[in-house]
Amino acid sequence: MAERFLMKGNEALAEAAIMAGCRHYFGYPITPQTEIAAYMAKRMPKIGGTFLQAESEIAAINMVLGAASAGVRVLTSSSSPGISLKTEGLSYIAGSDLPCVIIDVQRGGPGLGGIQPSQADYWQATRALGHGDYFAIVYAPNSVQEMVNVVFDAFDNADTYRVPVMILSDGMLGQMMEPVSFPEREAKVLDKPWAACGHKNERKHNIINSLYLQPQELEKTVVDRFKRYEIIKEKLASAENYLTEDADIVVVAYGASSRIVKSAVNAARAKGIKAGMIRPITLWPFPVNAIADAAKTAKRFLCVEMSMGQMIDDVRLALNGAAPVDFFGRTGGIIPSPAEVLEQIEKLAE
């Protein structure tokens, strides 16, 4: 067995990013994600990388845009209000077809909200990570080990598809420590002929740009990008099925709340209730097929989130009326208890 370390989710994300070949980090402190920046501040100078604490989130994301333009693997991280500030730059990054990875360690909102764990940024991450017609790939790990695994996928897929990739974490997953082992996986090195990294007069210069004043030209860039999105949808949508094969009630949950739901599903099984869970690992693309397939046997669905109900929209779209969907959530920084979720499952089983 590979050596297991005890690490906070935030630290594991940072170490995995370095292992995946990231040598540039730009950020600005905010609870509960600051350990990522602190880890990078310690490590980057020792490995010839760049750690820079910018004067604001907006400055940091624009530094990401610059580094990504030069073709290097680059990371930024923040928490909910800070992500809102970064969305302008993210939209420019998407419009310029640049790869980068951005981590959101969610806290309660809206506004400055609170600093406790939340999942209230689902809509922002999957629908509105900035203005304009675009998506970002969104991963939602639910353990410290899975964080490590998705960081590699995030950097690889950002480069492959030239899109921003978000890792949507939260205060609970970021602050908790769990055993983690690091895979023996090489950072994938992709040739980036589009990068603006100096041409020594040996080729035509590359232009990184998101401004197109001719609508025909702009439409073409958007349509081309959406063709890539179709490939992404087909290849990357991912979910974990837990005890769904014979389940009457399927609970859908991601990230931190899926940990609570797993305990509740186990408790329901102990009481003889046929409950199971589908856990989306990618939120965009949403694992539509996993949900639709479960509807062939399950009678009811229950969506559990640390919000007032955001992912439930995608669950409903995936089900397309095939089964009724109920919702249970806590918000504002409250983590639901397994007992509360069990109560909801029991109500549906009656």
Next chain:
Amino acid sequence: MTRNILLAGFGGQGILFAGKVMAYAGLIEEKEISWLPSYGPEMRGGTANCSVCISDDPIGSPLVLKPDILVAMNLPSYDKFINEAAPGATVVVDSTLVEKRTERTDINVFYVPATKLANENGLKGLANIICVGKLLKETGFASYDAVEAAIRKCVPAKKAAMVDFNLNALKLGMDN
């Protein structure tokens, strides 16, 4: 088997460190573990607490609400959590700082004057590890060797001199 552990006290009493030692002992014994701290305003002078799960199976919720092992190192923590302990729970209370005694008869409560013991034995600030020692003796949450190794792992290299003090505190807790 799953042990759901909750440690609570003032910020600065080493609650998170004690939890980390227990979690590391579980890691050394190749168990599944999780360690979840409270963070935020509590850490700045109020109460700090920390959930630790040590299990043979993958851990679902890492948040411990009904602990079967509880350490309460100050009165607010005692008041908040003593009635949350699961029936049959093992509870260690720092009786130097908590004068109350519970009326519950369905839990095993050990009142250890941990802060006093620490001060009298030249182990100031190590009441937390005295409590861990008491828990080790009463619950066997891990082997002694694993806890000793965990302490060696958790004490930062810069403070290596603290290892022996921690081990003395551990033994003191086991003897009281």
